[in-house]
Amino acid sequence: MTQKELSQQLAANSPEVEQLPMELAQAEPSEYQSLKLPLFFTGMGIALASSNFVAISWGLYSLFYVAPSSSGDSLLQIAREQYQEGYFEQAIALAQSIPTDSSAYEESADAILQWRRDWYLAATQFQATEQAFKEGRWRDVLEGAHQTPDIAVWRKKMLPLVLGAIPKLELEAQQLLQQVYQLAAQNDFTGALALIKQIPQETPTGAKLQPKLIEYQRKQQIQAEYLLQQAFNRAQVRDFQGALQYLLQISPDTSAYQKAQVKIAEYQQKQIVKEKVERKAQSMNVVFNQQQSNSKLDNHKSSISSTTEEINSRFNPGFVWQEVII
Numbered sequence: 001m002t003q004k005e006l007s008q009q010l011a012a013n014s015p016e017v018e019q020l021p022m023e024l025a026q027a028e029p030s031e032y033q034s035l036k037l038p039l040f041f042t043g044m045g046i047a048l049a050s051s052n053f054v055a056i057s058w059g060l061y062s063l064f065y066v067a068p069s070s071s072g073d074s075l076l077q078i079a080r081e082q083y084q085e086g087y088f089e090q091a092i093a094l095a096q097s098i099p100t101d102s103s104a105y106e107e108s109a110d111a112i113l114q115w116r117r118d119w120y121l122a123a124t125q126f127q128a129t130e131q132a133f134k135e136g137r138w139r140d141v142l143e144g145a146h147q148t149p150d151i152a153v154w155r156k157k158m159l160p161l162v163l164g165a166i167p168k169l170e171l172e173a174q175q176l177l178q179q180v181y182q183l184a185a186q187n188d189f190t191g192a193l194a195l196i197k198q199i200p201q202e203t204p205t206g207a208k209l210q211p212k213l214i215e216y217q218r219k220q221q222i223q224a225e226y227l228l229q230q231a232f233n234r235a236q237v238r239d240f241q242g243a244l245q246y247l248l249q250i251s252p253d254t255s256a257y258q259k260a261q262v263k264i265a266e267y268q269q270k271q272i273v274k275e276k277v278e279r280k281a282q283s284m285n286v287v288f289n290q291q292q293s294n295s296k297l298d299n300h301k302s303s304i305s306s307t308t309e310e311i312n313s314r315f316n317p318g319f320v321w322q323e324v325i326i
Helices: 003-012 050-064 072-085 088-096 105-134 138-147 152-185 189-196 210-236 240-247 257-314
Strands: none
Touching (some): 072 088, 072 105, 088 105, 105 138, 105 152, 138 152, 152 189, 152 210, 189 210, 210 240, 210 257
16 A cells, blocks of 8 residues: 555545534533532541431331341342432441341341442542542542442532533643644544543543544554555565564554564564674675785785886896906
């Protein structure tokens, strides 16, 4: 696949128009701006208001006046309901009242331990989330809500905090979405997908991003296959360094990634061997050139010696008369 074919294939998978939502999200409701949520957690219990009198009475009735025919399973079910509604102490007491010879006894004992842990965690998480809300740490508010155990009463307490954080996060989400479109226009689908994952799904923008997520994941896969093919092409001409540059661009989120990792190890080893061979060839070439140079020098010296001897022979006068002094 050529670069032109890749562009055509990506274009075929693109919608006609990329645009942002027309309006920003509404500001947080005024009732949340002045909302002051009390801390309901006290020790391992919950402060009960007078408006809960009927529910409390039902819990006490269930505890002391359950008919003998009622099974342990029924008691445990009632305890679960009270626990979810926020009557922590009554739920624990009711679960503890299940006889040891009941088939639900072991389950109730496990439930009591789990309820105590979850209740403490939920209360602690609510305190931290409420503090994050006061400090404007909107992402931490959502994270705190996600980490809260599945207890109806604590989920209900978290709801106003989440609803207050969402409009703030929506402004940030629209800014991120603009960057997503810019990266996608540059065929950087890995970067675009990374930004999409930063947009909370609880925001209006995040709730509409699923089609874009699917589209960019498909294009990312097409791009990964193209990069893999380009790497193979470079390796065929023994350009392992060029092949590695293509392979390193393949995202871990694609099906081509595992094959790319295998090829990276293979091409790195081949590149090392190639460099060793090239260094050896270069070294041998240097030696050869040196030998050639030495040979030429020897020939030159031999030529000079022969010339000197020839000149000397031409100027040899033979016998020379010597003057005799008497």
